[in-house]
Amino acid sequence: GDSVTQMEGPVTLSEEAFLTINCTYTATGYPSLFWYVQYPGEGLQLLLKATKADDKGSNKGFEATYRKETTSFHLEKGSVQVSDSAVYFCARLSGGFKTIFGAGTRLFVKA
């Protein structure tokens, strides 16, 4: 079935470091892809999305490019801040309305 695999955490970085969180998905069709972020005590929030191959989603300095050839949707940010500390979930649309989530990657950013 449809699935999403993302790198295990936690990921610990110093402020202003470069961030990459890897994500791959099963290639049944050409699903919309998403990154969500969850801050402590809150629900998941949509961070960015891409709906077709080569699309680049971006928001708040985060970017991810829909790579059909490698079935990947890696999340990147050039310079992380302490306020970026959170759990990040990669996800894909499935069956037209369901969403399949990865296991989540916890990010800690040290000042």
Add this chain to the structure above:
Amino acid sequence: DAGITQSPRHKVTETGTPVTLRCHQTENHRYMYWYRQDPGHGLRLIHYSYGVKDTDKGEVSDGYSVSRSKTEDFLLTLESATSSQTSVYFCAISDRAQPQHFGDGTRLSIL
């Protein structure tokens, strides 16, 4: 933010008692979902709804039932709560082929 309200936000109850969690939306979205989130298990889909009175099971539906009598309300009921159902419960909403939007969660403790 999408208009999703979960109630209660916190609840402590005893094993064997019935519990109902409510999700209310003001977005008129067709699809509604209940998830539970546990350490080491990520997000798991319990039940979902694709319209008024139209519901279906997710991957962890045992011990849970749902009802949707109005577009805006989706209720999750634990008929006889067990300690294994201690969790954080999230409601989400979406339209077809669109990303889901999440509520702030209900923290449920069953003693």
